Amino acid sequence: MGIGAGRAAGSEWVTMTAEPTTGCPIAADFDPLAPAFVADPHPELSRLRERSPVWYSPKLDRWVVTGYREIEHILADPATFSAVEAQRPLHPPCPEAAEILAGLPLVPTMSNCDPPAHRRYRTAMTSAMSPRRVAGMRPVITRRATELIDRFAADGRADLVPALFFPLPALTVFALIGLPLADADRIKAWCADKLEVNWGRPTRDKQIRSALGMREFFDYVAAFVAGRRREPGDDLVDQLIADERSLTDPEITSLVFALSFAGHETTTNLLGNLTLHLLRRPGLWLEITEDRSLIAGAVEEALRFESSVPMWRRVTTTETEVGGVRLAAGSRLVLAFAAADREPGVFPEPDRFDIRRANARRQLSFGRGIHLCLGAGLARLECEIVVNLMADRLPGLRLAPGASPRFTPNLSFRGPLELPARWAGS
Template identity: 45%
Template sequence: MTTTDSFDPTAFDPFDADYLADPYPLMNAAREFAPAFFNERLGHWIVTRHADIKQILRNPARFSATNANSPLREPCPHAAKALVDGGYGAVPTLANVDPPAHTRVRRLAATAFTNRRIASMEPVIRQLVQDFIRDHGPQGRADLVADLAWSLPAQVLFRVLGLGDENLETVKTGSWNRILFVYGLPDDDTQVDAARGLAEFWTFIEALVHERAESPRDDYISALLAAETKDDGRLTEAEVATVSLNLLFAGHETTTGLLGNGLRRLLEHENAWDRLIEDPSRITNAIEEILRFDSSVIAWRRQTTMDTQIGGVAVPKDARLVLMLGAANRDPEVFENPDDFDIDRPNAREHLSFGHGPHLCLGAPLARLQGRIALEELTAALPELSLDQTCHYEFAPNISFRGPLSLPATWPPTTDHERDVG
């Protein structure tokens, strides 16, 4: 356990094996040590406290989002060449552009990503979870990540974007390459391979968007291409492709983490799972507590546009910041007993896992919907679900996204009759 007295800001390493396994002791110590401090290895300032991070996220004039999707490690020459040769052409759109340009893209993206479109996904999500229960129920065991959380969010977004499930491996591979390239610290060879994979992912999305431009369908990409307002005009194909790539990546990767983290924490705290079974109305708030306690997005980035102060610490212009959302979500100034997992926590929704301010996550309602439906179906059909005690948790080596790569679980095998009910 790291304490404030033993905390060494120069040794702070979010790629250390102990940190990847459990970042919260070090996050807590960092938050108690200082509201902000510089880390030589990352070349970034680490920001740790809820109030400061919330203020940063709602002030793009002082804290720019332009570096949000920049590679944490500068691409080596061969990786940079691989992107160019591969035709990678993503442009600044939502996560990595500031108002007013961000406002224009956000407005058009939201026009197409309607509440009706999100609500129409409920029966799709429910059927996909029921399919998992039907297929795996009689076996009495499954990997809740590999067999459910890995594919469910991508399949849901495929329905939104108009893709077929045969694209699952392409999208998952592309997303993995993006995690390594943008949010990791890969060596040169790994970075080059990831750059090639990221370029292939972009080419796949670019071709899909061009196809929809030529032959529109009833899907989000077609709606995004057609979206137009008097003040904003229309998005270019490159902008639509970038928005689609970001939605496909962030929308499914973070929800996979939400489901994996959530099921892990609920099953580790047996009383929590039982309370959801007894009273399913608790599920909505349980989702918020999962997002707070063990977010699938534990860090995000910003850059200062002027000399400023963060929590009384002087930070220079053009400083790159890592906003430790995981530390903010356990800030005792906001959350009572923050290291306790409490599905009835009254202010759980004050977490910053979906961001805050103008860049608040556009896909948050869809992520919450998937989490709620998954828990409704699983608690009803598999009330005796429990974690395999031999499970060893592993996590992707990156600074921002967190979720177990595997989550083996068991339950008393269901019968055909039980599977047919509901």
């Protein structure tokens, strides 16, 4: 398509024009990694969504879908909108990094896999992550969170991200899988490599180092799976190995690789977003501490208001139309959950953080349809436990004076990098 259309006046941050022959709206300057957008994406996303539910971003070389109905439609039709694009690097990696990544024997299994193969993996993973196994994590999460809080509760101050929100979800998901907790720091560092390669804009050197890190991570997981074949335990990985669908080692390695990443970065961000928005409104934190039945609604509202996964990807398999825009086969799409979750027609007064919002559970943060997040129950459980413990153990919890957290420059994962807080210590 032609992209060189002139600029429309009137928009503060991003100009939107129409492509002369197709009429497709174009947001010429849209850059989800630009500092202003990373700091607060919502004003720009709302403005763009109001102009059109689907538009083209030359900087991303992708169509961005901001309308709630349009995203629902896409997620419900995996035959037309393939998931294979979901985990690919956002920007083409340099040749050296591309070569390393191409050599990774990863099998697409979950969020980047289409039916019919997806059905086989999803069924195996669903039974391995049974509600019983997830519910069985409650005492583990409570013990780990308590241990972490014990380290700083008496100080009366801490940065809650490194002290609690960063380590806890990793320790939880690694315990669920059966990965040695002593390796948690290494695994977290490898996951950070993947985050940057697939959803960020790393420098050439960083791309190569990160690609090498992903290679090491894959080899580590492969050795772990081989070890469990020899000496089985009673964890999620053992159930995948014992599954009647006879998954191969590369398939199980790829499943564990996917899960060990999906299961913590997202939840770290949710804990940060939730706590940030509760503490920014001090009356709300008091209400929650006095009535814990409000926690579940607050978690849903945090997912809606400040989505931990603000954007996710698809690619069209055939020519189709979305929101009045014709898309050729092979069109790459960015689904802006964060924009759809603030659509006024679906969520009245969308810019108000309302923990009693009746339909907050319609938020799209966990996706929908055949790829609906398998860890949603676990993420919700972790939030419930952490908020309860913070309310019990950190009296008068509040943001540190002047706290203004930064966010990671990343397309798909959003949460505060720091959350300095104060309370009445001993």
